[in-house]
Amino acid sequence: MSTPDRGPRVRLVDVARAAGVSKTTVSDALNGAGRLPAATREHVQKVARSLGYRPNATARLLRAGHTRLLGVAAREYVETPWVYPELAYFAQIVTATTRAALAHGYGVVLLPTYGPDDCWLDMPLDGVFVIDPVQADPMVRDFLAAGVPVVADRRALAEAADQARDIGRWVDFDYAAAVRQVLGHLEEAGAERVAVVAGATTACFHQQTTRAYLQWCAERRREPRIAYLPAPGVQPALDAVTELLAAPAPPDALLTLVELSPPLLLDTIRRLGRSVPDDLLLVCATEDPAARYTDPPISTLGFLPGQTAQAAVDLLVDCLEGRAGDAGRLFSADFQARASSAPPARRAARPPRLTRG
Amino acid sequence: MSTPDRGPRVRLVDVARAAGVSKTTVSDALNGAGRLPAATREHVQKVARSLGYRPNATARLLRAGHTRLLGVAAREYVETPWVYPELAYFAQIVTATTRAALAHGYGVVLLPTYGPDDCWLDMPLDGVFVIDPVQADPMVRDFLAAGVPVVADRRALAEAADQARDIGRWVDFDYAAAVRQVLGHLEEAGAERVAVVAGATTACFHQQTTRAYLQWCAERRREPRIAYLPAPGVQPALDAVTELLAAPAPPDALLTLVELSPPLLLDTIRRLGRSVPDDLLLVCATEDPAARYTDPPISTLGFLPGQTAQAAVDLLVDCLEGRAGDAGRLFSADFQARASSAPPARRAARPPRLTRG
DNA sequence: TATTCGTGAAGGAACGTTCCTGCACAAGAC
DNA sequence: GTCTTGTGCAGGAACGTTCCTTCACGAATA
Structure with missing residues (x-):
């Protein structure tokens, strides 16, 4: 095995010359095409190997008409x-x-x-x-x-x-359907004031999820509580949550539609003196697998990237x-309902609400 | 602007024919090369645009000899x-x-x-x-x-x-130096039994960090406490931490060398009844920005991916x-010492240790 | 012996560019 | 009127493959 020398790369014709055959034969031998006896094929392959020949990817792509x-x-x-x-x-x-x-x-x-x-x-x-x-x-x-x-x-x-x-x-x-599914779930769990943290870009996801939430609020004649984040980042997201929770008549449920570490969010909410799910139901749109391992486990809305x-x-x-x-x-x-958005026990102890059967 | 028709793509020669000039002229006109009067240049460009001509990327790469x-x-x-x-x-x-x-x-x-x-x-x-x-x-x-x-x-x-x-x-x-820096920091903060969660692959990072830790222990005649993770995943990592902390004479410091959500780790440690940094000093090798926002903020060892x-x-x-x-x-x-690995106040209240000035 | 047939291999076009070379022509110098 | 100089453009090689076509030759068949 001789060291391949630097300088101009060894091409198909170089192999052909060294092996004493034509380009066609080399190409066929290496690609398993054509009608060649095993002896020729092996000989060419050996010469190619010894010269350190590697086909030029660009040239074969041009020939092939695609780039894969x-x-x-x-x-x-x-x-x-x-x-x-x-x-x-x-x-x-x-x-x-x-x-x-x-x-x-x-x-x-x-x-x-x-x-x-x-x-x-x-x-x-x-x-x-x-x-x-x-x-x-x-x-x-x-x-x-x-x-x-x-x-x-x-x-x-x-x-x-x-x-x-x-x-x-x-x-x-169907981002809208996903958001409505979550909002419906929170409503069933007893939430009456659902707040949302949303991204503020022109991307489809942000536009549609936001619109779905606003429409859902409009249908119920509820005031939307929405914090818009123009750019991603941990601090802005946490600030937004803090502000939402500090409002008068604070929300009793939170849905985050921006990427934010679920365990960190949970911890932040706790530090603000609220407890999940007793004071606040929580659902995060995230793919972070950590959400399953918090206490309580956090309900997630996943978008099936795979x-x-x-x-x-x-x-x-x-x-x-x-x-x-x-x-x-x-x-x-892919909505995974977990304990963070389960109806709190203390509500079950209340007298049954009259508005529902 | 006529709709470009499907079928075979329009090539340079097609533009040349349509414009009544040669390939050379088209190429020069579109690439700003050659000696062409502005009139010819604009004419060719207009024809090219109207035909919806796009140069074939593969062909120009072959010609150029590189692919960028x-x-x-x-x-x-x-x-x-x-x-x-x-x-x-x-x-x-x-x-x-x-x-x-x-x-x-x-x-x-x-x-x-x-x-x-x-x-x-x-x-x-x-x-x-x-x-x-x-x-x-x-x-x-x-x-x-x-x-x-x-x-x-x-x-x-x-x-x-x-x-x-x-x-x-x-x-x-210099993974070894990074690990030694952290271990030195933990030692100065009073740690005597530093445990490590490490990956068990043949990758350079895992090999070198593990070896550095083992050597550091050997130099101090301390028994290494190391949990090896053969594959990534939240549950295995948490299990490893749990097992390390449950050992007799449990560690008083923990360094994680596998990717694990810092706030989740902190929460897990708390659920195991230990408090950071009072019972356990904590440093995570991670790039997760969430580490800065936990309570206490977590010391991190970053590897400057950017x-x-x-x-x-x-x-x-x-x-x-x-x-x-x-x-x-x-x-x-990039070692960022934060509160999670600061010497606990209760140790400061102890009598000063004799081994250090 | 003349004709087919199959095997082994060579020649060369094609993929779509870029760019080097060179030609024709006009304007200026002598 | 010839000789340079410069402008505007065309022709064609080259990039390194693949693959279609052709061809020579020996063996089998008529």
Whole structure:
């Protein structure tokens, strides 16, 4: 095994010359194609190995007409670039996307959420998965216009209009239904003043969850109690919670729709002199597995990052490889009711409320 | 603006034909090269736009001889694939790598930590950053053998021997020094029985931190109290802590070297009837920002994922673009002493210890 | 012996760019 | 009127593969 010398890389023709055969023979020998006797095949392989030959990936991609590379972009905090992978949800999405892509033989490129316009178009991508696109998302538009299939939500695809025709697939999340499910659960547990901590971006998730909450309040003629966070961060989130709980006639239930460490939140609430679930019912929208291990365990609203990503990749790959496949997939949330939002015992001891059977 | 029709993509020659000029002229007009009067340039650009022309990324990469794509692989839990981005450290590394790469005009591909051997070699990468390589890491070896520059730690590079000669750069972390710093801090705060929760993989971080702790114990003729976790996960980590604290002559200080939610850990310790820092000094190796907001705030040992990634990308890009640059960078840890490891007041009330001035 | 047939391998086009070279032509210098 | 100089553009090689086509040759068949 001689040390491969630096300098210009050894190419297919170099192997061919060294082995005394043609390019064709080398290519066939290494790729298991063509009609070659085992002897020739082995000889070529040996020469290739001894020269340290590695095929040029770019050249074979050009020839193949595809790159087997998928882009993934998480746009939620597009205004405050690059925080997203610190959040468990996005980390899990990215993980699951990569895993699913690998299973199909694709690699995954992390796309910038900001930067020089169009900079993403220089990347050799076969398809793109845009998570939580912002309104009139330029990334979605650009890729579709460039003929690169995109998976995003239906709204984003619709905004990109005609370009999306047959190279867009959707993965939708019924955020509104998820929020209503939780609010219904809290109402059944006896909550009358549900407060919400929400993100204030143009991302689909924030927009839809907020709207669902406001509408739910309107239907019940209740005053919404909502704290908006323009950017992620522990301190702003804790401040928001503190302020909500300090209000006159404080809330008797809290739903957090921003990423926040559940055990830390629980501890903060305790330090504010409230007890969960006795004084305050608590539900967190989070993927943090720590929520199951607190005392009491915290009810969570999860958004199935694994399943979502898997579906997105499947749709994308179907589209890329010319299979029919679905036009999209609709997901609902994963609500895990735990002790933090159970009806408190002290209420059970009260006289039964007349408003319910 | 006519809708670009599906079917075969519009190529450079198509634009040339439509504009009545040659390929050269189109290429020059769109790339701002050559000697062209403004009129021709604008005409070509207009035709290109109207046809919806987008240059083929793969073709220009082949021509350019590079792909402007960097791979990043986090190998720590290579045995239990794909959990890593759920951990704050790796998420931050990946984020920072992507950001730093983008600043240099590069994209980032997430590499699989497992999968069919060599599957990573089919990707068109200019360089690779391998975080926390395992022993005799095949990925490092393969890439170096294929002539792809790699940034990893010195040990991994040394193991890949001659291949690494001039296309490997190192980013080292003095994990041992970091651990000793924390242990020294705990000792000064009065700890006499420091227990450790450590990961049990072949990753550099786990190996070196564990060895440093064992050596530190040996130097002091103290019995090591160490719980090994073969895989990440909340429950196993909490179980390990519980078991350590339940031992006869329980530890008076705890250092966790696996990813674990700091507020959850603090709560668990409390539920076990111990109080931080009065009964137990606590330091967590974590990047979780929540550690600063608990009561008491938790001392943390951080590993500067942002700076490490930035340095790795800088080294890689230097290497790729033929600049001299450093051969490597050595990092030390970021230890933040907070109240969770402060000498408890009750000890200050004791008579001063004779062993120290 | 002439014809098919199968095997083994070479030649060269194609993928879609970029960029080097060179041609035609006009304007200015002599 | 010839000779330079410069401008505007076209032709074609090259990047490193894959794969389609062709061809030579020996064996089997008519």
